[in-house]
Amino acid sequence: MKDIEFEIQNNEFVKLLLESIGDGIFVLDTHGRIIAWNPAMEKIAGYSSDEIKGQSCKILNFNQCFDKKCPTDIRDCGILTYGKVEPTECLLSHKKGHVLSVTKNARVIKNRENKIIGIVEAVTDLTELKNARLKMEEATRRLGELNRLGGIIAKSQVMQNVFTFIKASAASDATILIQGESGTGKELVAGAIHSIGERRDKPLITINCSALSESLLESELFGHVKGAFTGASRDRVGRFEEADGGTIFLDEIGEITPYIQVKLLRVLQQKEIERVGESRKRKIDIRIITATNKDLKSQVDSGHFREDLYYRLKVFPIYLPPLRNRKEDIPLLVNHFIKTNNEKVILKVKGIGKPALKAFMDYSWPGNIRELANAIEHAFVLCTNRQIEINDLPLEIRDPNMIPGPVEKEKINPSIKNIQHPHSLTQKKLIDLLRDTDWNKAEVARRVGLSRASIWKYMKKWNIPLQP
Structure with a gap:
C-alpha cells in the first residue's frame, strides 16, 4: 500500500x-x-x-x-x-x-x-452527454413536426410560414383560397387544414372543377332529383350534401362558369343548396376550401370572375411558393420520394449521387413537386447501382438547355406547321391538329407542348367534340 x-x-x-x-x-x-x-x-x-x-x-x-x-x-x-x-x-x-x-x-x-x-x-x-441527447431527441421531434404537416414535407422558411397559416386557419371555419402553381401541393394543404381542424372526424370531399362540364359540375356539386334531365333516373345526393358537417375542397376554382359562380356565391352567403330539378332548399354545414393556379384577381379585373365571389373565397388566402423558390426542400423531398418508391420495388435504392442532386438543385422545376416525384420514379426505372446517378434522370433535368427532339416534318400538316408556342394555339389550329392526328389528344398535346389535360380544357372551352 x-x-x-x-x-x-x-x-x-x-x-x-x-x-x-x-x-x-x-x-x-x-x-x-x-x-x-x-x-x-x-x-x-x-x-x-x-x-x-x-x-x-x-x-x-x-x-x-x-x-x-x-x-x-x-x-x-x-x-x-x-x-x-x-x-x-x-x-x-x-x-x-x-x-x-x-x-x-x-x-x-x-x-x-x-x-x-x-x-x-x-x-x-454523462451529464452533458445526456443533456445533448435529450436536446437531440427534442430537436428530432420538433424537426418532424416542422418538416411534415398533413403529408407536406418542407423545412424552408417560406414553407414554415405556410405551416403557420395552416395551423391558424384550422382554428376557424373561414373560407380558404389556396393559390399556387400546378404541382405545388394545394390538395395536400387542404387535407392538412381539414385533418387538424374541428371537422377532422367528418368527411373531406374533393372536386376538380376543371374536369367537368358546367351541367355535370352542377349536378355533381348540388345533386339532382329524378327526372331533372335526360338520364336522371333517380335522386342523387350532391357533394355539398355529402360533405355536410365536414369540408369540401373545390380545386381549380378559376375554371367555373359564371352560372356556377352565382350558385356557389349563394351557398357561401346562405349555407343552403337546391338540388337540380327541385326548389326545396336544404341547409348544409360545411367548410369550403378552394384552390387555383390562376391569378383570380386578374380574372376579376378582366371580368371573367365575380368580384363578390372572389372576396368571399379569399377570406383566408394561403399562397404556396413554387419549388424553385424553396430549393432547400429538394433534398428532403428527394429522400421522401426515394423512400416511397422503395416500398414498391424489390431492389432498393439507397440514395442519390451528388451530381444528380446538384442537377435537381439547378433545375427550375416548372412542374414543381409533381415533376420532382415523376423524376424520381423515372430514375427508379433506369437505376441499376442502388444509387440514383445523373444518367438516370430525365433528359430535361440532366441538361435544362436541351430541347426535346424535333417533330418529324412529314407528320405536320402544312396548315399548322407555324405553331411555335402553346399560347399561339387557336380554335381553328386545334381543330386542324385534331383532324391531322385522327383526334389523338396525346399527340396533339405533344406537338404543341401542352399536357393532354390542357388540350381537353381547350376543347371544352371551344365546344369541340371529343370524337370526330
Missing part, C-alpha cells in the same frame, strides 16, 4: 498523467481508502483532493457496482474477486447532494509478485 502511494506522490510522470487525463481518476488502497484524486474528479464530484483523501469510496455512493449498490467494506466489493469492473452506467452522489449520471470502470493494481496493492477507477460524467 505504501509503495503505490509513494509512487503516486513522488513520481512526477504519474502525477502529470493523472492531472492531464480528462476523465475522473481516483486510486484506492487495499482497504478502500482514497489515496489519489485527479482534478477531473474534483470537478465531477465536487470534493477537493485534500478533503477526499483517506475517505472510503462509499462517500460517492455509486448505485451500480456488480449489479448492487456500493458496499460499506472494500472486502465485500467484487473488484477484489473479479479484478475489474467493465464500463457501467450508474449514478454518483455529488458533494452538494445531487446525483450525476456517469460511467465508471475499475481495475486492480498488482505488483511484480502478482499481489493486489490498490485499485484504480475511472469516471466519465
Whole structure:
C-alpha cells in the first residue's frame, strides 16, 4: 500500500498523467481508502483532493457496482474477486447532494509478485452527454413536426410560414383560397387544414372543377332529383350534401362558369343548396376550401370572375411558393420520394449521387413537386447501382438547355406547321391538329407542348367534340 502511494506522490510522470487525463481518476488502497484524486474528479464530484483523501469510496455512493449498490467494506466489493469492473452506467452522489449520471470502470493494481496493492477507477460524467441527447431527441421531434404537416414535407422558411397559416386557419371555419402553381401541393394543404381542424372526424370531399362540364359540375356539386334531365333516373345526393358537417375542397376554382359562380356565391352567403330539378332548399354545414393556379384577381379585373365571389373565397388566402423558390426542400423531398418508391420495388435504392442532386438543385422545376416525384420514379426505372446517378434522370433535368427532339416534318400538316408556342394555339389550329392526328389528344398535346389535360380544357372551352 505504501509503495503505490509513494509512487503516486513522488513520481512526477504519474502525477502529470493523472492531472492531464480528462476523465475522473481516483486510486484506492487495499482497504478502500482514497489515496489519489485527479482534478477531473474534483470537478465531477465536487470534493477537493485534500478533503477526499483517506475517505472510503462509499462517500460517492455509486448505485451500480456488480449489479448492487456500493458496499460499506472494500472486502465485500467484487473488484477484489473479479479484478475489474467493465464500463457501467450508474449514478454518483455529488458533494452538494445531487446525483450525476456517469460511467465508471475499475481495475486492480498488482505488483511484480502478482499481489493486489490498490485499485484504480475511472469516471466519465454523462451529464452533458445526456443533456445533448435529450436536446437531440427534442430537436428530432420538433424537426418532424416542422418538416411534415398533413403529408407536406418542407423545412424552408417560406414553407414554415405556410405551416403557420395552416395551423391558424384550422382554428376557424373561414373560407380558404389556396393559390399556387400546378404541382405545388394545394390538395395536400387542404387535407392538412381539414385533418387538424374541428371537422377532422367528418368527411373531406374533393372536386376538380376543371374536369367537368358546367351541367355535370352542377349536378355533381348540388345533386339532382329524378327526372331533372335526360338520364336522371333517380335522386342523387350532391357533394355539398355529402360533405355536410365536414369540408369540401373545390380545386381549380378559376375554371367555373359564371352560372356556377352565382350558385356557389349563394351557398357561401346562405349555407343552403337546391338540388337540380327541385326548389326545396336544404341547409348544409360545411367548410369550403378552394384552390387555383390562376391569378383570380386578374380574372376579376378582366371580368371573367365575380368580384363578390372572389372576396368571399379569399377570406383566408394561403399562397404556396413554387419549388424553385424553396430549393432547400429538394433534398428532403428527394429522400421522401426515394423512400416511397422503395416500398414498391424489390431492389432498393439507397440514395442519390451528388451530381444528380446538384442537377435537381439547378433545375427550375416548372412542374414543381409533381415533376420532382415523376423524376424520381423515372430514375427508379433506369437505376441499376442502388444509387440514383445523373444518367438516370430525365433528359430535361440532366441538361435544362436541351430541347426535346424535333417533330418529324412529314407528320405536320402544312396548315399548322407555324405553331411555335402553346399560347399561339387557336380554335381553328386545334381543330386542324385534331383532324391531322385522327383526334389523338396525346399527340396533339405533344406537338404543341401542352399536357393532354390542357388540350381537353381547350376543347371544352371551344365546344369541340371529343370524337370526330
